[in-house]
Amino acid sequence: MTLDNMNKPYVWIVDDDDIYQYTITKTLEIENVTHDVQVFSDGETALESLQELAGTGSGLPDFILLDLNMPIMDGWQFLDEYQNFPDIDTIKLFVVTSSVSEADQEKVKSYPSVQDYVVKPVDIKALKQLLAAS
């Protein structure tokens, strides 16, 4: 791990789709735009990690890319709980989903902690810009 890498963002992927998990991590690796990537297959495990880290002030991600459509705890339920955590101000959360439903896009706007709504497939250039903007 180079020093250069330390300045790059730490990203959480919260998504149950293993092909997406594969393509996004692979792309981030190839593009070399992240310091580290952590993958969660559902909202519940991501939330558990957040719970452990909250208040310690360290180990929190710089970015969360959150899917909406997941088993056990979906993106909405995750967001409902997420709002209540301390220290999330430093985290940039993007909803990344294959849903093009207008209702979903509108609903996302009611969560102030969400930066933006991104429709899959994720454009690599846009993703790079997004992560560089930190």
Add this chain to the structure above:
Amino acid sequence: MSTTQEAFSDFKDPSLFRNILEQSLAGFWIWNTQTREAYLSPSFKALFGYEELELEGSAETWQKLVHPQDAHLIEKAIGDHISSNGEIPFKENARYLHKNGSSVWIQCTGKITQRDEEGNPLIISGAHIDISEYKTQESHLKISEERFKGAFEHSAIGMALVSTKGRWLKVNNKVSQILGYTKDELLKTTFQDVTHPDDLNLDVNQLGQMLAGEIKTYQMEKRYFHKTGKTVWVNLSVSLVRDTDGLPLHFVSQIEDITLRKESLQKLEAAITEKEGLNLKLKKQNTKLADFAHIASHNLRAPVSNLQALMNMHKLLEAGQERDEIFGKFEVVLEHLTETLNELVDAVRINNEAKEARLVPLSFSSVFERTKQILSGDILNKKAHIEGDFSEAPEVKYLPSYLESIFLNLISNALKYSSPNRIPSITVYSRINDGRVSLHVKDNGLGVDLEKQGAKLFGLRKTFHKNKDAKGIGLFMTKTQVEALGGRIYAQSEVDKGSTFSIDFNDA
């Protein structure tokens, strides 16, 4: 001489006679037809508001008192009496003029009481009685009778007098118009004869209450039969007329034809019901379409976007091992996509099949036994205790393949999501409620938090457990099948206690 005769002779005493006369309310007169002199008693003069001395006794005074329009009546009556030589009695009613200008109705009677030597009438005497009060009452009565008759006959609504037994006593034109019978035809029947049997009891009960004095009037909407047999709706108001002793005389019925109003209302109600039914159907179809669009969007877009992402990566990478890895992923996604497409096609097929489905009576217990055989391996592995009770509703009319798939899905789910902490126990039972058969599959498994997951429980590719076999197809297909045949599926569940899945079959 007896005492009576003595009294009678006393009665002949003129002073006594005069005394009695003056105390009576009548006025007396005596007229000499030849001299035209007349005697008018003080009570006679008092009839018209005069003192004894104000009027002199003469034929001219009479002329002055009698109403000019009625004088000829009296003259004719006296004339007839005289010319018939007393055969025709003199009795006539006529108006006189009171001193204060008002009219006084007088009953005049008189008789030839003395004749001259040739036998011609000489003296005629008689009495005048004030009958004004009686005349006024009579005319009032006549007016009110005529008014009632007019109101009765020309009323815009039906009016009838009905005997306490129900016979029509008097009906107006409107009643015959409403019921289609002539007045004569109606008077031969009773209201019971033409009343719809469903409305008769209420009507008769209220008449009874009125006769018993418990109610004064009543009003009801009821049906009569028109002469042609068609139903006529009326608004009926009934009251009871009693005689001066309070005994019931007859009923007075007011009958308003409200058939048109009723029919419009019924048509409106039918239209509303129809529209509501249509709305509901459209709503259901819309929901199905929306569900389908949602499924298509979620379940097709995800693999397609994966393909796109893989494609992009493929471009980025040089030929080599990594590219081969990506190629392997393509296969997985394509397989996934094909599966999803097949499921969607199945769902569409289920909806089409259901349209022309021929439902047959199926025995729950035989489907249950077959399902147990199919799942015998799982049941044995999990040492599951499984029992069925279909005594309350042994059968349902359904599509055989659907019922088998429902049993298979629900029971295999119950096995799949059993708790590792206890021996799985599954109970399958049927119920019947209002002729509607339902099926219930109860387990003691992991359960689902319905508050969080309930809305998605039956969605395609929704899973709620970290179970590697979970694909999220079973409940979606089961729901599609149940709803395609007009039923519904729902669940009760408690985390780590168990779930009960229930199906209400269509009652058709």
